[in-house]
Amino acid sequence: MLWDCHIHMVLDGSDWKTALARHRERPDDRWIRRVLETYRSLGVTYLRDGGDRWGVGKRARALAADYGITYRTPLSPLCRAGHYGSFIGTSYGDMAEYAALAAAQRDSGADFIKIMISGLMDFHQYGVLTQESLPPEEIRELVAVAHGEGLSVMAHANGDAAVEAAARAGVDSVEHGAYLTSRALEAMGAAGTIWVPTLSTIGNLRGKGRFPEAAVARILDSALENVSAFAAMGGLLAPGSDAGAWGVPHGSQSEIPLLRQAIGSGWEAVLRRGADALQARF
Numbered sequence: 001m002l003w004d005c006h007i008h009m010v011l012d013g014s015d016w017k018t019a020l021a022r023h024r025e026r027p028d029d030r031w032i033r034r035v036l037e038t039y040r041s042l043g044v045t046y047l048r049d050g051g052d053r054w055g056v057g058k059r060a061r062a063l064a065a066d067y068g069i070t071y072r073t074p075l076s077p078l079c080r081a082g083h084y085g086s087f088i089g090t091s092y093g094d095m096a097e098y099a100a101l102a103a104a105q106r107d108s109g110a111d112f113i114k115i116m117i118s119g120l121m122d123f124h125q126y127g128v129l130t131q132e133s134l135p136p137e138e139i140r141e142l143v144a145v146a147h148g149e150g151l152s153v154m155a156h157a158n159g160d161a162a163v164e165a166a167a168r169a170g171v172d173s174v175e176h177g178a179y180l181t182s183r184a185l186e187a188m189g190a191a192g193t194i195w196v197p198t199l200s201t202i203g204n205l206r207g208k209g210r211f212p213e214a215a216v217a218r219i220l221d222s223a224l225e226n227v228s229a230f231a232a233m234g235g236l237l238a239p240g241s242d243a244g245a246w247g248v249p250h251g252s253q254s255e256i257p258l259l260r261q262a263i264g265s266g267w268e269a270v271l272r273r274g275a276d277a278l279q280a281r282f
């Protein structure tokens, strides 16, 4: 993989609490350099980080040139208080607070804004998300405010409602995108939204015994089907492993085979087009 469009430098693919503790005092340069060296050795030239509030992605961006890597970071991801994301991001209580944070991120050198607008997949059972997504009008405002700061927007989003609303709001990329129907897929296609389906977060759970295998298989099948349908409608798909998430170590080689399986013939051209589009915006 030449590019990984969704990684978490601050995380290590296993225990997130231990991973975050590593950087509590200051970003751990030894860790960051080891991870960057892993990517360099694999021929990776572009990394887009999902962000963290300890400055680990920011430090990685400063060191990445030593490894021939272009590195993009949103600095800290922004999440609504009480919703998913506070373990790694900065929380806002209302839209005024969000707008102030977005402006502060820009002033601090963020390459883009990362928002969290829905929960996670519950890998114990097919079709279940851990919490409700933000309402569509709120999603629209989050994207508009970030665009108003002159920054692109990466959205952590699962489920039809959140993804459709994000696409209609003009979000630049949708991350994960579990459980979509043709409504959301068509909305993304029409808007030119880049979808980074992070299939490794599901595929790498196979055979691990952490979640019921039947549920994991069904969730993966539905994701593969949606990626296949989106590719068939000419949608923009970019490769991002979500490295750092559980079961996805940095340098994991699972994303491309899964995307290839879903897209079928012409997969290389599809991914190159999506990655080009993503790098033009991020």
Ligand SMILES: [Zn+2]
Pocket: 006, 007, 008, 050, 242, 245
């Ligand atoms: Zn992620």
